[in-house]
Amino acid sequence: MSKKYQSHYCGVCDEQKREGIFVYQMFICQECEQKIVSTKPNDENYEYYIDKMKAINKSSYTV
Incomplete structure (x- = not known):
């Protein structure tokens, strides 16, 4: 039996990735999840991740 991913x-x-998590309806791949949790507020990418995470509230997907 083969698994479908x-x-x-x-x-x-x-x-497009196979491994990751869903936060509400937003998928976050494992690599980005690790970057997000390890980014310090003084890192240059911090604001980028904050802006991307704000998009969770703007999801147009409805159940």
């Missing part, structure tokens, strides 16, 4: 587009890096 579904891929999703990451809401942070906009790449």
Whole structure:
């Protein structure tokens, strides 16, 4: 029996990935998740991740 893996587009890096998490309806790949949790407020990418995470509240997907 073969497993079927579904891929999703990451809401942070906009790449199609198989492994990650969903925060509400936004998929975040494992790589971006690790970057987000390890980014310090004084890092140059901090604001980028904040802006991407704000998009969770603007999801047009409805159940």
